[in-house]
Amino acid sequence: MANILMFGTGSIGAVYTCILDKGGANVTCVCRSNYQEINENGIEVTSTVLGKLCSRPKVVQSVQEAVTLPEQPYDYVFVCTKVIPKTMKQTLEALHAVLKSGATTIVLIQNGLGIEKPYADAYPSATIISGVVYLPTTEIAPGVFLHEEVERLHLGLYGSSTSTSSHSRLESLATIIRNGGGTAVVEEDIQRQRWQKIIANGAVNTICALSKCRDRQLMDLSPLGTPLIKNVMLEIAAVAEVAGYADVAGAEAVENQLQRSLSRPYPGVQPSMLADVFNGKPLEVEAILGEIVRVGLSKQVSIPRLETLLVLLQGLDAYLYNQRADDAR
């Protein structure tokens, strides 16, 4: 029975706790804001795709506490937190107690590009599984989640961790997820999936966060709304091309993603970054836009709109950070 540590038991972490549990793994969750509720009542997911899911995992408040349990060493540690540079150092340090043995595989189920590098730099000999997930989920009460529309997890090995042992860890994990009713797609090159997802995510998420409008709302509001979303997607596609991903993140992907936004019923979706703005939470600016802009600029790709969005979001994120600091006083 695989021992799994779940670091970050928000929406994504909670749904995968249920799936992994059902698939036969022994899951321990690190919880913060919802610790008490999950400790008392477990996790409850109502899913329009997977039906009702429940789990009563072991619950701890810190990684330090998790490594005192008899489960260790953990076979896998899932990192399902948001990608925030300011807290990355803390996360890497917190995970040290789990990862020092070398027996534990890191599984990153996170948004954006370039997110694996800090882990690879800090733990060069660890196996890193990178995951791209489609799983629209909301925590409607502490420990209670609503999941809709789509469920799919793409998994692949990161960088040089491509030994036979790494491959077999990847395959074993995919099997547990499938046994738990989830869709695990093993990828030869997981970065293809990252680029494919960022086409829509890098455009709609960021534009909505700054305008405080949902996608369809903005498209209806201004005759320049739809062209802007399309042009931002095309700039991302131009960067994807120099990165070698034109086949999955090219003009066709742009057209598909644009039609998805256009065909949504009014007012459209509230992307995660817009929700974060409304909640005054940190924005995943660097993971979602920073890396694209860095790649684009280093290869002299013309990305005026992406640069504009990046600076505006860096400013907005700093403003929200200062607001939180004020509120904490």
Place this chain on the structure above:
Amino acid sequence: MANILMFGTGSIGAVYTCILDKGGANVTCVCRSNYQEINENGIEVTSTVLGKLCSRPKVVQSVQEAVTLPEQPYDYVFVCTKVIPKTMKQTLEALHAVLKSGATTIVLIQNGLGIEKPYADAYPSATIISGVVYLPTTEIAPGVFLHEEVERLHLGLYGSSTSTSSHSRLESLATIIRNGGGTAVVEEDIQRQRWQKIIANGAVNTICALSKCRDRQLMDLSPLGTPLIKNVMLEIAAVAEVAGYADVAGAEAVENQLQRSLSRPYPGVQPSMLADVFNGKPLEVEAILGEIVRVGLSKQVSIPRLETLLVLLQGLDAYLYNQRADDAR
């Protein structure tokens, strides 16, 4: 003695009420939020440039009330309100009672480009004086104002209203302002001043409003901050060039304005549009950016950053509008 109606007695309207009063005019102010205080105590301006200014103008709550006073017909009606398309129709209708006689000259002391056209369309035979003002002023309490740094008003005739009579109305007004201690510069082509001012205003004001950072703050925060502000200014300059204003709004003006922002002490100024965002007030999006983008697109100028800022601000303004509507419920 010239009779002047002041429509919009915010910061700009209040300071000019004092100056016009001191210059020998008979000023009637239309006040809304600060009606009671100005009616009881008059206007008080503390200015680091002009010293202490006071005025006890006649105060009314509406244009309708103003036209029942013995002062009418007014020689000039100053419009010192923000330029908000949603309220433009109301303003034009409200002013009808003053303007129907044809004896009254319209004086627009407002931000942006293309702001005169709705007045010229509605009152084709009226003399329109267009004013570009540099007057950083804040209302620190109802009827009490703080003015700093610079005081300068550029005045010129708009469009076809260039008869001898129009010229003499313009010169008379400039004389009153000068007599009142103000700086009135009569311009052959006032649009030059509008383009010159919009270089900084169109860039810094809009970028700050979206990022919620002051100018120096954003420049320090992101290595891409200063290049963004500069590139947005250069896009405005490119539009100014096709509009025939390269001499006042070209590369040299961009460099000057950028150095002004860079040389400000940290964290820099809070531009009016950022203040409006914080206060949930309507944004002057169309006057400040809409017209530049319309001119630019009609002449095939490449303005990707301006288009991006415009759509984001249109969205943000709609969001703020809906918030106000919710609050009013």
